Amino acid sequence: MKLLNQSIKYLSLSILAIVTVWSVIFYFNLLNEIKSSIDEGLENYKRLIILNAQQDSTLLTKDYFDESFFAIRQIDKQQALSVKDNYLDTTLYMQDADDEEMEPEPVRMLVTAFELNGQYYELKVANSMVEEDDLVKELLSDVIWLYLTLIISIVVINNFALKKLWKPFYEFLNQLKEFRLEKNQVLPQVKTETKEFTDLQNAVNSLLQHATQTYEHQKEFIGNASHELQTPLAIATNKLELLIENGNLQNEQAENIAEVMQIIERLVRLNKSLLLLTKIENKQFLDNQTVSLNQVVGNCVNDLEEIASFKTVNISINESAELDSKMDASLANVMISNLLRNAIFHNIPNGNVSIEITKKAVNISNTGHPQKLDENLIFTRFYKPNSNSKGTGLGLAIVKAISVLYDFQVSYAFRDGLHNFKIDFPSA
Numbered sequence: 001m002k003l004l005n006q007s008i009k010y011l012s013l014s015i016l017a018i019v020t021v022w023s024v025i026f027y028f029n030l031l032n033e034i035k036s037s038i039d040e041g042l043e044n045y046k047r048l049i050i051l052n053a054q055q056d057s058t059l060l061t062k063d064y065f066d067e068s069f070f071a072i073r074q075i076d077k078q079q080a081l082s083v084k085d086n087y088l089d090t091t092l093y094m095q096d097a098d099d100e101e102m103e104p105e106p107v108r109m110l111v112t113a114f115e116l117n118g119q120y121y122e123l124k125v126a127n128s129m130v131e132e133d134d135l136v137k138e139l140l141s142d143v144i145w146l147y148l149t150l151i152i153s154i155v156v157i158n159n160f161a162l163k164k165l166w167k168p169f170y171e172f173l174n175q176l177k178e179f180r181l182e183k184n185q186v187l188p189q190v191k192t193e194t195k196e197f198t199d200l201q202n203a204v205n206s207l208l209q210h211a212t213q214t215y216e217h218q219k220e221f222i223g224n225a226s227h228e229l230q231t232p233l234a235i236a237t238n239k240l241e242l243l244i245e246n247g248n249l250q251n252e253q254a255e256n257i258a259e260v261m262q263i264i265e266r267l268v269r270l271n272k273s274l275l276l277l278t279k280i281e282n283k284q285f286l287d288n289q290t291v292s293l294n295q296v297v298g299n300c301v302n303d304l305e306e307i308a309s310f311k312t313v314n315i316s317i318n319e320s321a322e323l324d325s326k327m328d329a330s331l332a333n334v335m336i337s338n339l340l341r342n343a344i345f346h347n348i349p350n351g352n353v354s355i356e357i358t359k360k361a362v363n364i365s366n367t368g369h370p371q372k373l374d375e376n377l378i379f380t381r382f383y384k385p386n387s388n389s390k391g392t393g394l395g396l397a398i399v400k401a402i403s404v405l406y407d408f409q410v411s412y413a414f415r416d417g418l419h420n421f422k423i424d425f426p427s428a
Contacts, residue, residue: 080120168192372414
């Protein structure tokens with residue numbers, strides 16, 4: 001979630017809590033104000049009723065509530081002296097214009113007592129109240145509109161004010177996303193007067209400068225190391241070949257020299273594989289283009305046809321769709337070639353290699369060892385299922401590295417006696 005949206009979320013929740021608490025407090029304060037105002041009216045109404053009763057004694061016999069909203073009954077002196085003005089909430093049956101029959105309605109009632117001409121009376125005076133449920137509904141409606149108004153205002157302010165404030169940050173972030181160590185380019189820069197953004201820019205650029213220097217040193221070291229290793233290995237191979245060509249060696253000596261040459265050849269392949277793997281992980285392959293995997297598979301099969309024939313391994317291709325992917329063409333060739341070499345070299349006499357190309361994947365299956373390989377180790381460096389293998393143990397690790405570089409998915413499975421290696425191309 002973007003920082004802008006997170007600020008809106010937290011502000012919305014905070015305002016909701018504040019408005020909720022405010023609404024509860026406002027409701028009780030409003031209710032108290034209403035009751036206080038009604039109580040003052042009831043007090044005034046009491047005095048008018050007593051005054052009218054002094055002039056019209058028939059009022060003293062009114063012992064029921066009607067449209068005049070008061071009732072009087074005679075009591076003894078002892079009861080009258082114990083009565084104090086008491087305001088209470090109760091209900092009376094009334095009928096409004098929209099009611100079919102009388103319904104209980106909330107009222108505020110004053111219960112008091114007075115003395116007139118030596119007689120004592122209890123007086124009950126009522127006044128209709130605003131119904132609490134109507135009050136709650138009105139208040140809830142007002143609160144909702146207040147909350148929505150505040151949220152809309154916050155969103156508008158964020159989109160105009162805060163968005164402008166954070167603009168340098170997002171510009172700097174976009175430059176960081178496009179920055180590549182392997183390209184010679186200027187460090188990300190944005191114009192801003194905000195101190196925090198300036199400090200962030202300086203800190204990040206300092207790290208980028210250090211990373212760029214380290215990357216260049218690593219590239220230089222890899223190139224030098226490869227050159228320094230290849231040269232003495234090539235010299236050693238040439239001298240051993242000259243010794244064999246002279247023909248003055250005994251058979252045992254010739255065999256020993258041949259073994260040493262095989263070891264040197266293995267070192268050469270290992271050096272090349274490690275160099276390639278390091279370049280892949282450092283993302284030094286930048287010539288990305290649309291590559292036809294169908295064509296790559298066909299070329300690799302042709303290149304390895306003689307080896308497959310020598311190993312008496314039959315290769316079949318099933319193409320159900322055209323599969324293209326945007327990647328470096330040389331890496332595409334290395335990836336498919338390594339999988340095919342693995343399928344051929346680890347096969348059995350008169351074995352089979354089946355290649356299936358679909359719209360989204362390349363699946364290579366082969367006969368071989370009748371047991372499943374360790375799928376947790378098979379793509380790690382220098383993994384060999386048995387000690388007799390003469391490979392470098394880096395072929396599948398290189399395939400994995402290429403897949404990671406381009407966000408492909410490479411997987412291994414053992415089904416129906418066949419070893420299956422599958423590469424999924426999500427963006428194909």
